[in-house]
Amino acid sequence: MLKVPTIIRKSLVHGWGCFAGVDIHLGEIVWELGVVDEQVRNCLAMRTWEHHHAYRSHIEKDLWVLPRDNAAWINFAPWGVEPNLIEVFPLFGEPDLIAVRHIKKDEELLVGPETDADSEWKMRIGRIERRPE
Numbered sequence: 327m328l329k330v331p332t333i334i335r336k337s338l339v340h341g342w343g344c345f346a347g348v349d350i351h352l353g354e355i356v357w358e359l360g361v362v363d364e365q366v367r368n369c370l371a372m373r374t375w376e377h378h379h380a381y382r383s384h385i386e387k388d389l390w391v392l393p394r395d396n397a398a399w400i401n402f403a404p405w406g407v408e409p410n411l412i413e414v415f416p417l418f419g420e421p422d423l424i425a426v427r428h429i430k431k432d433e434e435l436l437v438g439p440e441t442d443a444d445s446e447w448k449m450r451i452g453r454i455e456r457r458p459e
Contacts (some may be wrong), residue, residue, distance in 0.1 A: 329355050330397040332435070339407075343434045344399040350429040356411055357397050357423040393418060403436040411437050 328375075330350055337343030350356060392398070403409040410429050413421035423437065 327359070327393075328357050328395050328397050334396055334399050337401055337434055338420075339401045339404055339434060339436065341398050342346065342392045343401050344396045345434050346431050349406050349431050350425045352425055352428050354425045354432075355392075355422050356425055356435065357400075359420040359422075400435045400437055402439050407436065409438040411435055413437075413440070 331347030333345045333347050334342055335345060374442065391452055400411070408426075411423040412426045414424050415421045429435070
């Protein structure tokens with residue numbers, strides 16, 4: 327569940343993206359697992375849109391987390407661009423996303439591919455620029 331106001335709009339990175347609705351400070355929690363987020367046991371039960379926007383749990387291999395708010399639109403940072411959000415693992419449960427630096431209002435929120443076990447597949451399908459082999 328997003329902890330900061332956000333806006334969805336066209337992204338220069340990929341399709342649509344999630345943009346900061348306010349300035350976000352270094353170290354601020356931007357997302358944490360919340361009651362609005364769905365947890366799905368079988369990824370085959372998800373529609374294509376859901377599969378693209380869900381991420382595989384870091385806790386249980388057969389569990390997928392599907393954000394049901396604007397967090398579903400957070401894109402991977404393209405090759406050569408540093409993500410502005412990183413994962414921080416709490417004592418229990420799924421990792422939180424925190425700001426790795428100051429993020430200005432209207433800046434797109436971006437994560438690294440390590441945040442999703444399916445990132446390679448999603449980056450191929452979405453034709454996002456990725457690291458050269």
